[in-house]
Each structure stands twice: as C-alpha cells, then as structure tokens.
Amino acid sequence: MYSMEENKMKVILAIVQDKDSQQLQTHLVKADFRATRLPSTGGFLKAGNSTFIIGVEDDKVDDALEVIKKTCHTRTQFVTSTFALPEAAGINDPIEVQVGGATCFILPVDKFVRF
C-alpha cells in the first residue's frame, strides 16, 4: 500500500521568533534535518513567530534540539532607538531588549510514510 520506514520517528513542534526563523531553516538544512515552517502568531513569544514541524529519527532528536537552541535561544541585544524610550534614557543611549527563545514539543509518531 505505502512505504513505511523502520526507524522510530518523532515530530518536533518548535515555536520560534520570526527574526530567528530564516536562520533556523538554514541551520537545520545544513545539519540534514527537514523542517516545514508555518506562520503563526501570539502566545509563547511576544513578537511574530513561526512554527516548525521537524520530522526526525528518535536518536537525532537531541541533535535537532541543539540546532534550535544554538540558533534561537533567548538572549539580550542592545538596540539604539529614537522612539519609545523610557524617560530616563538619553535619545541615543542603547537599550537592552530580550530576543529569541524557542518552545519545543517532541511528539511521538505512530507511523511515518512518504509517497
């Protein structure tokens, strides 16, 4: 009927900020992972985000998570903005903002088929 692959698969649902999405796609492909990206909004992260569906063999889950962690982990950046500053800050003082972050659900898979 249809082909079935023997290796046990998992699906990683990863929700990441839009600003990290393109780079995550690139890094996953380089590491030989196949990921599908869906536009999404709200919830886990303040900024716009994307949801990745990554199909991965059981023993590669940690490697895939490592790629996500390296690319998307929460970190602070200094930005210089000329608007929306707190009153105490000078016009050109850089302010610290938190960016990135990833929320990952690893789901069991009963069967995996490709046609």
Place this chain on the structure above:
Amino acid sequence: MYSMEENKMKVILAIVQDKDSQQLQTHLVKADFRATRLPSTGGFLKAGNSTFIIGVEDDKVDDALEVIKKTCHTRTQFVTSTFALPEAAGINDPIEVQVGGATCFILPVDKFVRF
C-alpha cells in the same frame, strides 16, 4: 544540554472559527495558558478558521478545554441580511445561522523544552 520540565505536558490542537479566534486567544491568556495561533482553512468548519497549538500540563487539560468550550462552542445567531435570503423570508426578517464550534485533539508529548 537543554532544560527539561518535569510536569507531563500535552499539546491541544484546537481548530476554531476565525470569528472566535481573537477572543479565544484573550481568554486563554487570562487563564494563564499559552497558545500559538496558525491561520488555516477548510475542513472541520465551513467558515475561515484558525488552528491553535496550546501547550498545557496534564492536569490543566480540562481547564483549557473548558475555556475553548465557553468561547467557541457551536451556537445559533440571528442575523439580519438584505441579500441571499430564502424566498419566503421578508427583506428584514432576521434569520438563524449556526456559528462557532471547536474541534480539539489532545496529543501526548514525549518531552517539552524551552530555550
């Protein structure tokens, strides 16, 4: 390598009508649930819809479903329309339409990590 949270998690995939989506997002946040919303079409519901991915601890699944039920359940509304009326109805007679509805799949989660 990466942080792991001990509480057993579930993922709720909830497909709801667009007209209920914004309010569902608001009610979930108020109830301290984190949800990601993806645009979707067709299938379970006639009108445009949205798919929510809600990560929730095992013992909070029923609470989250209760929020979805209250916000999105199927109900009838009376609308006054000046076009597309059945022949027998007068121009300004309100007609009854069915709106809302939610289809929810609760998925097991092997592992949940945030970076």
Place this chain on the structure above:
Amino acid sequence: MYSMEENKMKVILAIVQDKDSQQLQTHLVKADFRATRLPSTGGFLKAGNSTFIIGVEDDKVDDALEVIKKTCHTRTQFVTSTFALPEAAGINDPIEVQVGGATCFILPVDKFVRF
C-alpha cells in the same frame, strides 16, 4: 463537561505541494474525511507546500493515506518551457520534471472532543 467520542482517533500531519493541495482537499471531502489546511513553506518539498491536519479514526488511517498517495505521490511531468532550458535541448523540447510528493506523520491522540 465536554463530549468525548469513543473511537480511537489519530491525527495525520500531511505535508504536500501546493499544486496538489486543492485536489487533496476535494478528494478527502469526497471520501468523508475532514481536513484542515495550513499554509507552509520549505523543508520536505522544494516548491511551496501546505500542511494538512486530518483527524481520522484508527481503522480509517490507511484509507486516508491511500487518498493522499493517489492525489499527491511523486511523479514526473513533461513541460515545454521556452526559458531556463539546458543548452542541449531545443527550444520547444519538453523536459521532464518531478512534481508532487507527500510526507505524512501519523500521531497518536489521547482524547478528541468537539464543542
């Protein structure tokens, strides 16, 4: 609290090329399956793609996969193009391209509810 259906459900996540998506939706509806379609990009397939979420009873999974296989399987097409031809080909020689393909994950479902 909420209705629960007794039959064991599965969720099929199917990623298919955009060019097959409309027909897949039609064929699934004809075969009495309910599917929700989400726009997606990259990863498994070179061209633009769509991700389907199909909720299906355990004993209907193979039937649903058969619909996906028939509609979306990888196949070659001959196209006549007047640009981007390999040097050796004449202007109007048809060239063979591979289209279609579907990647399907069948996920276990703990609970299924509709409101």
